[in-house]
Amino acid sequence: MPSIRDVARLAGVSHQTVSRVLNEHPSIREETKQRVLDAIRQLDYRPNQAARALVTSKLNLIGILSATVGEFGPTASIAAIEEAAREEGYSVTTLNLPDTSPEAIGGAVRQLLREQVDGIVVLAPQVRVFHVLRGMAIGVPFVSLQTASGALEESVAPDQLEGARMATRHLIELGHVDILHLSGPQDWIEADSRMRGYLQALRDADLPTIPPIRGDWTADFGHYAGLELARRQDFSAVFAANDLMAIGLMHGFRDAGLDVPRDVSIVGFDDIPVAAHVWPPLTTVHIDFADLGRRAIARLLASLRGEAPSAEEPPAPALVVRDSAAPRR
Structure with missing residues (x-):
């Protein structure tokens, strides 16, 4: 590994000058500072953080x-x-x-x-x-x-609330009237924001609300919910608060004999990497x-x-x- 003295030799300065540059000393001329920084990049020099901490009292x-x-x-x-x-x-x-x-x-x-x-x-x-x-x-x-x-x-x-509104509005624009929400756990900020976005979209469209179902973010819960919900006939679409529950939900519906999206439409949230590769590929909300x-x-x-x-x-x-x-x- 290159040392501080290697940097000093390449930059044509003393090792004390390199140290002052690393510690952002105000007295260093800009030209000298640039030569030192160029040498650091060329050598891929990594300062010893423990040693710097002894001098600066900062661990970064x-x-x-x-x-x-x-x-x-x-x-x-x-x-x-x-x-x-x-x-x-x-x-x-x-x-x-x-x-x-x-x-x-x-x-x-x-x-x-x-x-x-x-x-x-x-x-x-x-x-x-x-x-x-x-x-x-x-x-x-x-x-x-x-x-x-x-x-x-x-x-x-x-803006997770807006993301949930977008997901719910998409189902409304597809003609769905009875839209169920599979929410996240109580007291979770994301769960609350996504549920409020769902409710706002329904209110804006003057559509009836169905009491949301509290989930736990897992695909296992989604699968269980799909098996149970398949016995009901009071909805045609589900907005799930995350992709894992949505994927489990599709599995549960399929095991119960329902086809997605022919019998029931599903939208998730998060856009996890596997969302594009399940069957059918999952419509979802992407967050960077x-x-x-x-x-x-x-x-x-x-x-x-x-x-x-x-x-x-x-x-x-x-x-x-x-x-x-x-x-x-």
Whole structure:
């Protein structure tokens, strides 16, 4: 691995000058700084973070507080956060919450602070998490990838309510009148936003509402719901709050002898990679979770530098039309 002295030799400066460039010392001339940066790129030099921390008292460490283990969206966002943080010279440590009790949340935040993180990204989908964070003196900047009534202002979040409206409107435009909603768990921000979007779309179209069914995000629950719902004749379409439940739902309907979309239309949410490859390919709402992760890091680093956050809006949801929804017979 190249050392700081290798960089100094290539740039034609002392190793102390390289160190000043790495630590953003204000007295370095721009021409000298550029030569050092060019040498760093040419040699692919990686500063020793532990050694830098002894000098600067900074570990350049971002903490991720996650209560969404296994969920596609947060997993994609975390991967993007890690990549974007590395590009800015930061390492990432991720702490997964075993549960979202106030004690567990407080303990997790204190653990990240003991690790001397410079900032925290919160991927916790329950409203109660934000209530706990509001009452804590965290002392470092943080940003959330969720937003809801009672959540924090420091959020970078997609308009999930509008995404759910788009999904429901698509079924309405296909002529469906009795549209059922398979929602996510109670107290989850995404579940609440997507259910409100569904209800708003029905109200806007002056259509009757059917009490939503609370699910748990899993394909297993979707399969069970499909078997049970197949006994009913009071709906012709279902908007599922995520793709896994939608895929399980299609499986359950098929096992019960119903054809999708001839007998019942289905729309999901998230656009997970497998959604395009199930049968029939799933119509769903696409969210760019990776872009959300990159925007979260940009907002957090702006806060660390004392800069105003970008006013750029998060990416809008997009309806991806495939074959699981058809005109009402």
